[in-house]
Amino acid sequence: MALAVLALVAALLLGAPENAAALGRGLRQECKKNGDRCSLYAEGDCCSGMMCTMPLECSSRGSRSECFPECRKQTLSKLNKVDYPSSSGKTPALEAGQRSRPAVVVMQEWWGVNEAIKATALHIAEQGYRVLIPDLYRGRVALQVMEAIGLASDLNWTRGIDDVVHAVTYLRKTGAKRVAIIGFCQGGAMAFCGAQFAGVNAALPFYGIPNNISGCNPLRIPANVPIQAHFGTNDNSFPVSRIQPLALSMQQAGVNIKLNLYEGLPHAFFNALTPEGRRLLAGNNPNYKQPNETLVTQSFSRMTNFLRLHIRDNK
Incomplete structure (x- = not known):
């Protein structure tokens, strides 16, 4: 040496x-080879043609309840443009995965349908699901925080909820027998609304809460729609002081909700799972620090186990 x-x-x-x-x-x-354990934050450690990401079939690896990042090739890299019928005429969306598979409606953050939410949707599709991202902003995407604030403020929530309801209808009419909804930040709030109005089989809101918009009230979610919620304890946008009382009130109202809290994780932590998401986080926060990788991947494992239980194995 x-x-x-x-x-x-x-x-x-x-x-x-x-x-x-x-x-x-x-x-x-x-370099690390196919199947080798790796760190999401050590980009470039995997051999050429591979990336460090969550393993395929994460929810069915023997008796393990958690999965860990490994080097592998990406099996899906493309989302297809579609339009589906809605009350406003047609809603633009992106879609991936075989049509007969159980489906997941993936709801955007306040940025719009950017590269980060596309990467997240493809990661979910790789686990054996059909995914659909409704474009609530109709093609507009924010690059800076002030742009995102403007787009989020202008969002017509009544139309957005209608987009979600018709997304679920579209998926079922075109082959999906069971449908879940997952959303992040603004999309997390929309996931609560979808659980109430869209007739989904399961919902997974990440760090987002609706504020009595367009009749959306988490206490009125049907008891037969299981909810798995994910929030970080260092979230300044949706703090524990808001979600814990809400989850308790939901349980008292008969809603089937399980709240997962991640010690020390900030808002938008799920973005840390993909290079696109990490670039988004770092580009909009000069003080950005990578969140605890073990907890971030734990949230992914819980998500995949929940989806498998409620829309994949429960036929």
């Missing part, structure tokens, strides 16, 4: 950058 380091230094001093680069690659640890 000492000789190799000296050779690298010599190559640099002698002005041979291509030789130095080759020697530098030789000094690095060998």
